[in-house]
Amino acid sequence: MVDGGGTRVAFLGLGVMGFPMAGHLAGAGHEVAVYNRTEAKAAQWTETHGGRAAATPAAAAQGAEMVFACVGADDDLRAVVYGDDGALAGMAEGAIFIDHTTDSAVVAREVHAAAKERGVGFLDAPVSGGQAGAENGVLTVMVGGDEADFSRAQPVIDAFARNVTHMGPAGNGQLTKMVNQICIAGVVQGLAEALNFAQRAGLDGETVLEVISKGAAQSWQMENRGSTMLSGEFEFGFAVDWMRKDLSLCFEEGKKNGALLPMSMLVDQFYAHVQQRGGNRWDTSSLIHLLQKM
Numbered sequence: 001m002v003d004g005g006g007t008r009v010a011f012l013g014l015g016v017m018g019f020p021m022a023g024h025l026a027g028a029g030h031e032v033a034v035y036n037r038t039e040a041k042a043a044q045w046t047e048t049h050g051g052r053a054a055a056t057p058a059a060a061a062q063g064a065e066m067v068f069a070c071v072g073a074d075d076d077l078r079a080v081v082y083g084d085d086g087a088l089a090g091m092a093e094g095a096i097f098i099d100h101t102t103d104s105a106v107v108a109r110e111v112h113a114a115a116k117e118r119g120v121g122f123l124d125a126p127v128s129g130g131q132a133g134a135e136n137g138v139l140t141v142m143v144g145g146d147e148a149d150f151s152r153a154q155p156v157i158d159a160f161a162r163n164v165t166h167m168g169p170a171g172n173g174q175l176t177k178m179v180n181q182i183c184i185a186g187v188v189q190g191l192a193e194a195l196n197f198a199q200r201a202g203l204d205g206e207t208v209l210e211v212i213s214k215g216a217a218q219s220w221q222m223e224n225r226g227s228t229m230l231s232g233e234f235e236f237g238f239a240v241d242w243m244r245k246d247l248s249l250c251f252e253e254g255k256k257n258g259a260l261l262p263m264s265m266l267v268d269q270f271y272a273h274v275q276q277r278g279g280n281r282w283d284t285s286s287l288i289h290l291l292q293k294m
Contacts, residue, residue: 006030007156010060010067012080012087013101014041017127018070020135021100021160023049025068028159035060035080057081058090066156067091070100070127073245074107081111093119096149098157100141102126102181102242104249105171108144112170121149124170125157126177130238132224138162142180144173178253181246184284185267187221192288195229199292205230225285232292237283240271247271 006029011022014036022045026032032051036042042053054060057080061067067087071077077099081087087097097115099108099122108124115122123145133139141157141164143150150166157164167176194217198208209226212218228234247268254261270287277293279286 007066008064009033009156010035010054010057010064010087012036012057012060012067012069013071013076014045015070016131017100017134018068019045020131020137021068021070021139024137024160025156026051028156030156030159033060033064056085056090057087058085061087061090061095064091065095066153067095067097068100069097072101074103077101077103077107077111081114088115088118088120091118091120094121096121096123096153098123098125098153100125100127102177102246102249103174105144105174105253108171108174112145121146121152122170123149123153124173125153125164126173127161128177128180131236134160141165142167142173142176144168144170144175146170174249175253178246178250181243182250182261182264184221185243185247185264187219188225188284188287189263189267189270191219191221191226192229192285192291195226196288196291199230221285225283228283229285229288232289234279234282234286234289237285239281240274240284240286241280243284244268244271244275 008031009025010033011018012035014034022032022034026049033054034042034045034051035054035057046053069080071080097120112122123143125141125143127139127141129139137160139161141161143166154164167173195205198205213222247264250261250264270290273290274286
């Protein structure tokens, strides 16, 4: 612990999610070291929040009681975890690695085992709530790993979350995030079809949203994306590329456990069409673009 009751932590990956998440840790009184593949981003973070920028994940992790990561995918996680410059090389026995990346349950279990061999804890802890949730410190965090590690880490994770739930052993956090993404895919497609129908029927879309958001059709997507879908605004939010990456994880896991995902597979193909229109970085609500521009 550091003076004042905070915890020495490291944060690896300062993208649109990691930058504000690490900022909330600093704001909560924790002593934060950061690492980012692009050094300028780490320098920008320390200029804003203080703390220390490190040249490698291992250097960031030295002396840290908890090491957080929010990177791109399985191989990105492996790149910051393993090797002489990886976080595990710099972590002391008894420290905990907390992975907020949305990646596979396979890599979660793999890194959990590697960490355990070194006497280090590991939690797979993907998040939901998007960039706005990260910036406002109200993410939902679904966590897999050992109960003792979860109990220690939860009060620290609370700095950027409004709900942190232990889902069971390593990998279960990632599996729960897959459930989350499957739900979102179906909801966004349904909302896109409904709003396109409303517009073509000559209804005032905003009034429709006002009415139906008070009933059983209400959803986070409706509340936060309905108006921008009506106006064709997509240059923000959770990118189509990221959603397709997440859905591919769902499909791989579904092959293993026998779960059928016909609707999700269909929506994934719709997202492929959005990419063909140049919408790789558009928000996932851009599904309506396919219906409006036919």
